[in-house]
Amino acid sequence: MAELCARLRRWFTGKGPGRPVLPPSSLVSIGKAIETTSDDEFDCEQTNRLLDQFAEAALRGEDSAPWMDLIQAHLDRCPDCQAEFEALLHVLETEDT
Amino acid sequence: MPEARDNDQWLSDLRSDGPIQAAALADLRAILLAGLQRGLTKWLDAYSPELENLAQDATQEGLVRILDRLDSFEGRSRFTTWAYKVAIHVALSKLRRKEWGNVSLDEMLDPNPEKGQGISVISPQVGPEMSFEQKETLERMAQILEEELTDRQMALMQAVVLQEIPMEAIAQKMGVKRNALYKMMHDARKKLKKRLMLEGLELEDVLSSSGEGKTPQGHVVQPGDG
Numbered sequence: 286m287a288e289l290c291a292r293l294r295r296w297f298t299g300k301g302p303g304r305p306v307l308p309p310s311s312l313v314s315i316g317k318a319i320e321t322t323s324d325d326e327f328d329c330e331q332t333n334r335l336l337d338q339f340a341e342a343a344l345r346g347e348d349s350a351p352w353m354d355l356i357q358a359h360l361d362r363c364p365d366c367q368a369e370f371e372a373l374l375h376v377l378e379t380e381d382t
Numbered sequence: 383m384p385e386a387r388d389n390d391q392w393l394s395d396l397r398s399d400g401p402i403q404a405a406a407l408a409d410l411r412a413i414l415l416a417g418l419q420r421g422l423t424k425w426l427d428a429y430s431p432e433l434e435n436l437a438q439d440a441t442q443e444g445l446v447r448i449l450d451r452l453d454s455f456e457g458r459s460r461f462t463t464w465a466y467k468v469a470i471h472v473a474l475s476k477l478r479r480k481e482w483g484n485v486s487l488d489e490m491l492d493p494n495p496e497k498g499q500g501i502s503v504i505s506p507q508v509g510p511e512m513s514f515e516q517k518e519t520l521e522r523m524a525q526i527l528e529e530e531l532t533d534r535q536m537a538l539m540q541a542v543v544l545q546e547i548p549m550e551a552i553a554q555k556m557g558v559k560r561n562a563l564y565k566m567m568h569d570a571r572k573k574l575k576k577r578l579m580l581e582g583l584e585l586e587d588v589l590s591s592s593g594e595g596k597t598p599q600g601h602v603v604q605p606g607d608g
Contacts, residue, residue: 307524307540309512309520311540311544312520312523312524312527313520313588313589314543314544315523315527315539315543315544316520316523316585316588316589317585317589318539318543318571319571319574319575319578319585320575320585320586320589322568322571322572322574322575324572326568328561328564328565328568329549329560329561329564330561333467333471335458336467337458337459337460337463337464337466337467338458338459340459340463340467341459341460341463363549363564364546364548364549365474365548365549365550365560368474368548369467369470369471369474371424372421372422372424372470372473372474373421373463373466373467373470375420375421375423375424376417376418376420376421376466376470377463377466379420380417
């Protein structure tokens with residue numbers, strides 16, 4: 286019960302005691318995520334809205350439009366959207382024509 | 383064999399009623415089912431009952447969503463590509479719910495709960511292979527993380543960036559949309575980047591010498607993988 290209370294207190298009040306050490310490799314990964322952050326990133330919904338168009342363009346070998354860069358940047362940092370893109374691409378690549 | 387239709391024909395037939403709509407729905411169902419059976423093989427074994435059940439469920443739910451959202455199709459791709467996109471989103475959301483259903487939010491966000499550890503960060507114990515300047519940079523970054531992020535934000539950062547737990551799985555447990563979680567993370571990253579800039583902290587040297595160049599690529603992480 287005491288541990289549960291401590292965890293709830295930590296959860297709701299912000300910082301708590303007993304913090305673990307993150308290894309340098311983890312800090313570097315977080316640093317990379319911070320360093321590559323930009324103000325005008327596409328979010329998941331913006332990316333999903335254009336994902337079908339992006340997948341067809343990718344299959345045609347087009348990759349130079351500015352909006353495609355924004356989608357690619359989102360896919361590079363969002364494994365969830367990247368998974369949906371890979372599945373869609375695979376479906377299109379294996380489609381009977 | 384489904385009838386060949388262009389985008390306008392798909393929209394017209396699906397908005398129609400009677401046998402025309404029924405035929406279009408049957409064709410679309412066959413196309414989506416076959417597509418999901420191919421597209422989900424990265425996560426489930428081909429021809430397995432798990433894949434078949436998921437493909438059937440997602441096709442059914444996907445069809446309902448597609449009919450509900452026909453007006454949002456803007457014609458920038460083939461209609462079937464747009465429909466695949468909707469069905470894949472449904473399928474992978476279902477897959478994540480199933481895979482992570484038995485994992486609590488606390489377990490996702492607390493890497494070592496059994497050790498009673500918290501979910502933040504203190505100065506790193508860096509190895510001798512790093513230069514003094516690089517060590518200093520990482521230690522300063524760790525301090526900034528600790529100062530700027532709450533335990534909850536730090537836990538989310540660890541879960542998503544380090545453990546690669548799908549945001550969809552975390553969002554489902556939190557009762558929010560994945561997009562809201564992404565925006566929350568984006569806000570935290572922007573705040574940290576601004577602070578690093580204010581401090582004049584350059585990460586480039588540390589990042590370029592670490593070999594940590596790649597952002598995690600897309601795959602659904604299984605519970606317990608980390």
